Amino acid sequence: xxxxxxxxxxxxxxxxxxxxxxxxxxxxxxxxxxxxxxxxxxxxxxxxxxxxxxxxxxxxxxxxxxxxxxxxxxxxxxxxxxxxxxxxxxxxxxxxxxxxxxxxxxxxxxxxxxxxxxxxxxxxxxxxxxxxxxxxxxxxxxxxxxxxxxxxxxxxxxxxxxxxx
Amino acid sequence: xxxxxxxxxxxxxxxxxxxxxxxxxxxxxxxxxxxxxxxxxxxxxxxxxxxxxxxxxxxxxxxxxxxxxxxxxxxxxxxxxxxxxxxxxxxxxxxxxxxxxxxxxxxxxxxxxxxxxxxxxxxxxxxxxxxxxxxxxxxxxxxxxxxxxxxxxxxxxxxxxxxxxxxxxxxxxxxxxxxxxxxxxxxxxxxxxxxxxxxxxxxxxxxxxxxxxxxxxxxxxxxxxxxxxxxxxxxxxxxxxxxxxxxxxxxxxxxxxxxxxxxxxxxxxxxxxxxxxxxxxxxxxxxxxxxxxxxxxxxxxxxxxxxxxxxxxxxxxxxxxxxxxxxxxxxxxxxxxxxxxxxxxx
Numbered sequence: 001x002x003x004x005x006x007x008x009x010x011x012x013x014x015x016x017x018x019x020x021x022x023x024x025x026x027x028x029x030x031x032x033x034x035x036x037x038x039x040x041x042x043x044x045x046x047x048x049x050x051x052x053x054x055x056x057x058x059x060x061x062x063x064x065x066x067x068x069x070x071x072x073x074x075x076x077x078x079x080x081x082x083x084x085x086x087x088x089x090x091x092x093x094x095x096x097x098x099x100x101x102x103x104x105x106x107x108x109x110x111x112x113x114x115x116x117x118x119x120x121x122x123x124x125x126x127x128x129x130x131x132x133x134x135x136x137x138x139x140x141x142x143x144x145x146x147x148x149x150x151x152x153x154x155x156x157x158x159x160x161x162x163x164x165x
Numbered sequence: 166x167x168x169x170x171x172x173x174x175x176x177x178x179x180x181x182x183x184x185x186x187x188x189x190x191x192x193x194x195x196x197x198x199x200x201x202x203x204x205x206x207x208x209x210x211x212x213x214x215x216x217x218x219x220x221x222x223x224x225x226x227x228x229x230x231x232x233x234x235x236x237x238x239x240x241x242x243x244x245x246x247x248x249x250x251x252x253x254x255x256x257x258x259x260x261x262x263x264x265x266x267x268x269x270x271x272x273x274x275x276x277x278x279x280x281x282x283x284x285x286x287x288x289x290x291x292x293x294x295x296x297x298x299x300x301x302x303x304x305x306x307x308x309x310x311x312x313x314x315x316x317x318x319x320x321x322x323x324x325x326x327x328x329x330x331x332x333x334x335x336x337x338x339x340x341x342x343x344x345x346x347x348x349x350x351x352x353x354x355x356x357x358x359x360x361x362x363x364x365x366x367x368x369x370x371x372x373x374x375x376x377x378x379x380x381x382x383x384x385x386x387x388x389x390x391x392x393x394x395x396x397x398x399x400x401x402x403x404x405x406x407x408x409x410x411x412x413x414x415x416x417x418x419x420x421x422x423x424x425x426x427x428x429x430x431x432x433x434x435x436x437x438x439x440x441x442x443x444x445x446x447x448x449x450x451x452x453x454x455x456x457x458x459x460x461x462x463x464x465x466x467x468x469x470x471x472x473x474x475x476x477x478x479x480x481x482x483x484x485x486x487x488x489x490x491x492x493x494x495x496x497x498x499x500x501x502x503x504x505x506x507x508x509x510x511x
Contacts, residue, residue, distance in 0.1 A: 024237075026240065026298070026299070026302050027239075027240070030295070030299070033295065049279065049280075049281050050281055050284070053281050053284045053285060053287075053288050054284075056288040056289075056291075056292070057284065057287050057288035057291055060288075060291070060292065061287070061288060061291025061292065061294075061324065062291070062321060062324065065291070065294060065298075065317050065320060065321050066317075066321060068295075068298055068317060069314065069317040069318060069321070072298070072301075072302065072310060072313060072314045072317065073314060127280065128280065128281065128341055
């Protein structure tokens, strides 16, 4: 098959393993960063540069930085994650969530054979304007529903943090 | 084969050129400080102290590389590398001139004209913060950690107004490509102004330049280093060429940011009112456009120095307040106004 895919897929999987196995929080976050960048490289390979850039700018450039911010705020250098990693209930719950995710992916990829057998890419594929059309015309309702979901999460976060509202 | 050769020449040429500007900038910074503080500045090595950067470079390269015993070795070594790599690669999508025609072949003066243009710069720019974080965390020094912590919060906060200011630019020009935006800035606007981005996006320009100063960790936003509060922040424990990479990466970032400012807001390689491209031959126009572009870039580089030695540093809560309560609402307002104008005029 495709060498490019295998190289970056291997990097992503290994970095993902490192993310959950690392004893320190910050190297673990760096492992996650590597996963994001490897995935972005795969998107580039799939002729979706915009998606790759979003992956780097939003996941690696904003979300992971927030995670790292919390890590730096709450932990001291040299503090180990072993106590959390050894916790059996965390492990069990993680496994359950992982299995659910795999199940979701399996359901999601049921129709993927049509895409694989497709020859070439349509005109303008991955263009910012095509992206905009998809988001704000074809799938406007889905987009808005997801943004409401994010708003709910935001309000929930504030509610959980504030003692008195 | 020819295409490969041209691409390699462009990549290596612009890389060397940007590094050269960064080297000269370290000299300009110190001479500029001298000028503003009414003292000579470095003036011993060569004429006007011009060889000072060379002497500094030799000093940094030949110093002993010390790793503090308590430092986390891998993180400590990775820090400066992760900081300078994005800095060195971000210039790839910024143009440095119009085009040159050699032997019937049209060569655009830009390493890569991708249709996602400055999104690439945003993404690459946000990677630089990991170098600061790793340096701060890997040093196992409380000042370094504080520096890294401040850097993360600042980067995340100021990326939002930066992105929103750029979004308004996309509204105006309808493209992400820096070359297309540059080309659209020819001629005049409203009959008497040069057709530059700053006249179409005055508020956007102010927002962009403020956020860019914060992203580059320059005074008045140099909280991550803040010598008077946290010694030198994330690079307190660094010496020799590792420190050199941090300091040098910062100047390379300044060149890239100035290039983006010129390409987006100051007409790129266009002279106001005169279309020189119509009068000059293809080769001489290529060279002249390159010169015009970097003349404008050098003005903004000087402005970085000028601001650094003129303004005092913000307090930390002021930085966060300005970012979230000042710039972001203004940037949203700017987008709203821009969208309204486009809706009414197009």
